[in-house]
Amino acid sequence: LTATAGLTLLVSLLVYAPATGWTRPASLVAAAAGFVSLVLFAVVERRATDPLMPVRLFRHRGLVLATAMAALFSATFSSLPYFLTLYFQAVRGYDAFVTGLCFLVPAVVVAAGTQAGPPAVARFGARRLLVGGLAAGAVGALALVPAVAADGSYLSLLPGIVLVSLGQGSAWTALWIAAASGVAPGDQGIASGIASTSLQVGGAVGLALLVAAASGIGQQSSASDLLDGIRTALFAMAGALALGAVAALATRRATAP
Structure with missing residues (x-):
């Protein structure tokens, strides 16, 4: 969920921000939420006993x-x-x-x-x-x-x-x-x-x-x-x-x- 949310928000930002503006509230929220979601994904994977994407x-x-x-x-x-x-x-x-x-x-x-x-x-x-x-x-x-x-x-x-x-x-x-x-x-x-x-x-x-x-x-x-x-x-x-x-x-x- 965290990986999918982060990547979806990132792609949405890249698709819409060039036309609507990088500093608009929607763009800033998408960027922040996407970044946080991907950081959460990394944290979850490092702590999981059976990770989806093993760091090793x-x-x-x-x-x-x-x-x-x-x-x-x-x-x-x-x-x-x-x-x-x-x-x-x-x-x-x-x-x-x-x-x-x-x-x-x-x-x-x-x-x-x-x-x-x-x-x-x-x-x-x-x-x-x-x-x-x-x-x-x-x-x-x-x-x-x-x-x-x-x-x-x-x-x-x-x-x-x-x-x-x-x-x-x-x-x-x-x-x-x-x-x-x-x-x-x-x-x-x-x-x-x-x-x-x-x-x-x-x-x-x-x-x-x-x-x-x-x-x-x-x-x-x-x-x-x-x-x-x-x-x-x-x-x-x-x-x-x-x-x-x-x-x-x-x-x-x-x-x-």
Whole structure:
């Protein structure tokens, strides 16, 4: 209850405060209540005899890295379809059916990346694959920036879409291997649950932050404002993925193969 309340209040704050104001009473109450709820969650977990999220598991570097990378993965890769949908429908004027067709290519490439993941892990290792996937996603997001234009074509988007999708599929496989590495068999379910929760929270918080950063996005926005906002979000995604790749590269492997 305390974790759910804290995270819900945090996401609500990030969604509504940029439009309504950070210093309004509702924003301040949400921030304070969310912070208190998350502190209570930490206190409860430290004192519980059978905690939902044992603190001892965070001694495993691999799990800590995977938890952070899961949040980053969802905040970036999983947020991209939102901004591409805005571009396809609000800027290019595509209907829902054509917009759906535009997502066939990334879906196929992501699936191919996940299938190629296990052999790649066996050859290069999970950490290298994770670094490579995040780096490919960063380059792909940057490649999308100039392609997102009022008169741009779908073909001009394909190089960036393919790179992002390959990175997403590759990083997905390495992410879950990293979460399980070095964790005792009896703790595998808890470790997976922690990484899964981080994935869901990262998606909610990440999208809220990206929408807040892309201040030109709104119900009454013009096509020019939308394009500026989408490009800002793409730059933010690329930067976050690049930082994630550097962090993963700098983190030593927690356990031997």
